[in-house]
Amino acid sequence: MKTQTEQGAPRRKGIGSLLRLLPYAKPYRWHFAAVVLLVLVYNATSVLQPYLVKVAIDDDISAPHPNMRGLWTVSLLYVMVVLVSLVANYVQILIVQYSGQNVIREIRLALFKHIERQSMAFFDTNAIGRLVTNVSNDTETVSQFFTNFFLSMLRDGLSLVMVIVAMFELDVRIASYCMVLIPLLFGISAVFRKRLRGAYQTTRTRLSNTMAFLAENLAGIRIIQIFHQERRQARQFEELNVRHRSANVREYRISVMFNRTFEMLGNAAVAAVVWIGGGAVLHGAILFGTLYAFINYIRQFFQPINSITQQWNTLQSAAVAADRIGNILSVEPAIVDAPDAKPITPTDVRGEVEFRGVSFAYKEGQPVLRDISFHIEPGSFVGFVGPTGAGKSSLMSLLVRFYHPTSGQVLLDGTDLREFRQRDLRKVIGLVLQEANLFTGTVLDNIRLFREDISEEQVVEAAKAVGAHDIVQKLPDGYHTHLYSKGANLSMGERQLISFARIVCLNPRVLILDEATANLDSKTEELVSRGLQAVAQNRTTLVIAHRLSTIRRADCIYVLERGHIVERGRHEELLALGGLYAELHAKSGIEYESPQIEQPN
Numbered sequence: 308m309k310t311q312t313e314q315g316a317p318r319r320k321g322i323g324s325l326l327r328l329l330p331y332a333k334p335y336r337w338h339f340a341a342v343v344l345l346v347l348v349y350n351a352t353s354v355l356q357p358y359l360v361k362v363a364i365d366d367d368i369s370a371p372h373p374n375m376r377g378l379w380t381v382s383l384l385y386v387m388v389v390l391v392s393l394v395a396n397y398v399q400i401l402i403v404q405y406s407g408q409n410v411i412r413e414i415r416l417a418l419f420k421h422i423e424r425q426s427m428a429f430f431d432t433n434a435i436g437r438l439v440t441n442v443s444n445d446t447e448t449v450s451q452f453f454t455n456f457f458l459s460m461l462r463d464g465l466s467l468v469m470v471i472v473a474m475f476e477l478d479v480r481i482a483s484y485c486m487v488l489i490p491l492l493f494g495i496s497a498v499f500r501k502r503l504r505g506a507y508q509t510t511r512t513r514l515s516n517t518m519a520f521l522a523e524n525l526a527g528i529r530i531i532q533i534f535h536q537e538r539r540q541a542r543q544f545e546e547l548n549v550r551h552r553s554a555n556v557r558e559y560r561i562s563v564m565f566n567r568t569f570e571m572l573g574n575a576a577v578a579a580v581v582w583i584g585g586g587a588v589l590h591g592a593i594l595f596g597t598l599y600a601f602i603n604y605i606r607q608f609f610q611p612i613n614s615i616t617q618q619w620n621t622l623q624s625a626a627v628a629a630d631r632i633g634n635i636l637s638v639e640p641a642i643v644d645a646p647d648a649k650p651i652t653p654t655d656v657r658g659e660v661e662f663r664g665v666s667f668a669y670k671e672g673q674p675v676l677r678d679i680s681f682h683i684e685p686g687s688f689v690g691f692v693g694p695t696g697a698g699k700s701s702l703m704s705l706l707v708r709f710y711h712p713t714s715g716q717v718l719l720d721g722t723d724l725r726e727f728r729q730r731d732l733r734k735v736i737g738l739v740l741q742e743a744n745l746f747t748g749t750v751l752d753n754i755r756l757f758r759e760d761i762s763e764e765q766v767v768e769a770a771k772a773v774g775a776h777d778i779v780q781k782l783p784d785g786y787h788t789h790l791y792s793k794g795a796n797l798s799m800g801e802r803q804l805i806s807f808a809r810i811v812c813l814n815p816r817v818l819i820l821d822e823a824t825a826n827l828d829s830k831t832e833e834l835v836s837r838g839l840q841a842v843a844q845n846r847t848t849l850v851i852a853h854r855l856s857t858i859r860r861a862d863c864i865y866v867l868e869r870g871h872i873v874e875r876g877r878h879e880e881l882l883a884l885g886g887l888y889a890e891l892h893a894k895s896g897i898e899y900e901s902p903q904i905e906q907p908n
Contacts, residue, residue: 324633325452325626331413332453338406339457345399346462352392354469357603359385361477364596399458407453415446418632426642427709431669433635441635445628452625459618463611470607477597477604481584485605488576492609495572496616499565504623506558511624513551520547566613573609580605642708648728656735656816657720658685658847660706665715667701674713675701677870683863688848690858692891693867699851702867703819706849707736719817737815741822741853743802745794750779751786753794754808761812769812775804816846822853855892864888 332339359381367377419442422429474482524531524540531540584598660683667676676698683689691699704710705717708724717724724732745753754769755761766786770776778801782788794802810818852858859878866874866881866888874886881888 324629325449327633328414328449328629331417332406332410334413335406335409338402342399342402342406342458343461345395345402346458346465349392349395349399350462350465350469352388352395353466353607354473354604355388356385356392357600357607358473359388360603361594361596361600364599365594366596369595399462403454403458407450407457410453411446411450414449414632415442418442418446418635421636421638424640425638426640427704428641428669429638438635441631445631448628449625449632451621452629456618456621456625459614459621463614463618466607467611470604470611474601474604474608477600478587478593481580481587481593481601484583485576485580485601485608488572488608492569492572492612495565495568496612499561499568500616500619502561503558503565504619506554506561507624510551510554510558513547513554517544517547517551520544565616569609569613573606576605576609577602642711642729644728645725649722649726651727651731651735653735653814653816658816659683659718659720660817660847660849661716661718661721662702662705663716663718665705665712665717667698667705667710667712669701669710675870676705676712679715679870679872681865681872681875683847683849685847686845687862688850688860690850690852690861690864691867692852692855692858692864692888694891696869697867698870699867700821703738703821703849703851706817706819707738708732734813735815736817736819737810737813738819738821739803739806739810743794743799743806745790745797745802745805747790747792749784749787749789750782750805753790753805754786754812756809756813766808766812770804770808772811773804773807775801775808778804818846818848820848820850822851866891 363378363381363385367374367381422438422442471482471486474485520543524544531537580601581598584593584601587593588595588598662679662681665676665679666674668674679698679702691702693699701710705712706724708717708727708729711725719727719732719736746757748757751763751766754766763786767776770779770786779786779788790796794805797805850858850861855878858864861878863875864878864881865872866886868887874881874884874888876884882892883889
């Protein structure tokens, strides 16, 4: 856990992170410059309005000879000033929102692209929920800096300066008395600011806890219902809601106290100005119109300070969010292409795979693979078996270059994988996982992965090759059936068939099946196995087998245990050895063997 000192540090970093995000605003610098100009116009017209009334009172109404024509002129000018103020305010808000939202769009896009470039090691140490929060909530919080905070600080800061200047122009003595309020106002703001910040952070933390509990329960709703935990979970959710409600009430109570304190002080200041200014009017030191302007200016004097104080929480939240975004953007991908990386095309690849003395560890000092060496000829069909945690999936992750080996080499056609571009390498090596990953879109889009260069006819042929065509045809709109998130409107077997059709459609030279048939029923597995017989033709196929029946006719089977290859050979040879493979086969306890992937000719 972070110490208190470490927890305090991000604040300073956060401000720096906000500044580091400013380059994203560079394309919209002229928009923000226009906002500055419009704010000047808006503030000038706001300050000018009380002055015009002052002129009307002193020069036209209270004069020995009232001037109706002058009054009409001032009134018309006042209306024009108000209209200009309204237009300037409207346009400045539109421009700020347009520019600010575009800046956030650029940041969000950059963050998404940066996360997508990361290696698998990055996702091993960063929770998906946290990354989603970075892309959605944190960027939304930072948007408040480019919209609300920027506009408020600019407008309120200039307004405060202009009001003070106008007050001194009217009467130096009364303006000097009013300046006594400044340290008092900022002192009150400092006291409430600390309390508001604490209340705000408590509220957000308790809201986050409530949302996390809700997400956890919805994800595990089946378990909750099976074990009748609804009431218990509802009680816990109610407790979290009560805590959040209490924090919310406290936050609003402090906010109301702060606002009412400012309001009370403002009214007291108006009363003081009336007392002091009224005496000056009675003694003929100033005119009544000047007193009226002072009363309006003293009201305008409090609003910017109040607003600036309220924006402090916005700045703090944006700074913390920007720091989290900056932390993600500062992480360089662990897997990068060499400057002189070789381009490859599927037609150039024969499919020869070799591991030379490969060792690998996800965490230093905790090796998962130890000195692995094997050679696979192009077009071979090989299997990998072993108990859970033996390192089978880690081997495949190294082959698709999700990770780099700690030592040793992984080669394709005699060339180290690090010499290829990742983009090209993953066009020639295909991977099918145990859990099918489908995206929101049509069946057609999911098979061709949204690539418009792959025709519908090619998609249909791929589906036919793995036995998915008949299943797709039974869907409401066939290949144009819209799939929900993760393919929720398909069965597990149907989702896996779609993923098999995808790999056939993309036509890799090396095919990896990571326990891809483990979740299929016997009937669906029979369909898939028949399709894969055609798929495995003329390409190197590596299968991590959960069901040993799927690799009985493999050219070679590698048996792993604790990161070592302990046995290798054909099915009959390994059974004859009477070792780990024979033990795993015996534990399967089945006489009937489900259809296996035939060895390609």
